[in-house]
Amino acid sequence: MAPVKSDTSEKGDYPWWLVALLVIALALAAVIAANDIFAQVFAVVLKGLGVTVFVTLVGFALATVLGLAVALMALSEHAALRQIARFYTEVIRGVPILVLLFYIAFVGAPALVTAVNFLAAPLIKAGAIEPLVVRDISLMWRAIIALMIGYSAFIAEVFRAGIQSVDKGQVEAAKALGLTRYQRFRLVVFPQAIRVILPPLGNDFVAMVKDSSLVSVLGVADITQMGKVYASGSFRFFETYSIVAYVYLILTIGLSLALRGFERRLRRAEAR
Numbered sequence: 001m002a003p004v005k006s007d008t009s010e011k012g013d014y015p016w017w018l019v020a021l022l023v024i025a026l027a028l029a030a031v032i033a034a035n036d037i038f039a040q041v042f043a044v045v046l047k048g049l050g051v052t053v054f055v056t057l058v059g060f061a062l063a064t065v066l067g068l069a070v071a072l073m074a075l076s077e078h079a080a081l082r083q084i085a086r087f088y089t090e091v092i093r094g095v096p097i098l099v100l101l102f103y104i105a106f107v108g109a110p111a112l113v114t115a116v117n118f119l120a121a122p123l124i125k126a127g128a129i130e131p132l133v134v135r136d137i138s139l140m141w142r143a144i145i146a147l148m149i150g151y152s153a154f155i156a157e158v159f160r161a162g163i164q165s166v167d168k169g170q171v172e173a174a175k176a177l178g179l180t181r182y183q184r185f186r187l188v189v190f191p192q193a194i195r196v197i198l199p200p201l202g203n204d205f206v207a208m209v210k211d212s213s214l215v216s217v218l219g220v221a222d223i224t225q226m227g228k229v230y231a232s233g234s235f236r237f238f239e240t241y242s243i244v245a246y247v248y249l250i251l252t253i254g255l256s257l258a259l260r261g262f263e264r265r266l267r268r269a270e271a272r
Contacts, residue, residue: 021253028246041230041243048226056212059147060205066148067155074160092153098214104146105218109137143215151208162197163189202259206252223247
């Protein structure tokens with residue numbers, strides 16, 4: 001049988017696309033440095049970078065933990081847990097992130113406040129604590145919770161597929177050695193599954209960087225919101241949204257390249 005030809009990305013082709021992107025990025029950086037208007041817009045937009053990074057990192061970390069929990073439920077021996085996990089993933093994946101964002105912010109948060117006040121009613125009546133109000137839950141944290149819930153369903157499927165990709169014979173061998181369920185997962189299943197999980201998990205992380213821009217609809221001062229505020233006051237929409245796109249491209253392409261480099265190092269380590 002003739003060997004199957006590998007993809008062009010594995011042939012060692014020179015990355016001309018990356019060279020082109022670097023040239024464009026450097027040219028835009030020179031324009032920003034030379035043009036006072038672009039420089040001013042860039043300085044304003046960059047003020048939201050910290051919020052974007054915080055929302056993305058915290059939201060993705062929480063989504064990963066919740067997604068792993070849902071994936072383990074989906075692989076449980078108990079039918080009820082499997083059905084709950086399937087219900088959760090199908091419902092959440094069917095709701096757009098923007099709709100989920102509005103729902104958590106304006107329906108979920110008030111409902112949570114009502115529930116907490118109901119449970120703490122005796123303490124509130126005794127004057128031990130103050131009743132919780134909706135504004136006590138910041139819009140940024142409402143946005144983080146929405147992103148966490150929205151992405152956890154997709155991440156759960158990534159974990160589930162990765163765990164199921166491990167050969168069942170190895171799991172049976174681990175059972176024969178007397179390893180507990182936790183030991184089998186930690187020592188046998190997860191180290192092999194992570195090779196399958198990492199690439200799509202990295203893609204979800206890059207996607208969350210972009211979807212974090214949706215928090216601007218709640219007035220959270222991220223990159224997009226800072227750009228919206230500046231553009232609405234100066235009417236310089238071309239300059240503003242060009243800079244916003246430029247900053248997001250730097251973030252997403254930089255992360256994509258870092259993830260690809262990590263995957264290559266992982267493959268080389270496995271080859272040894």
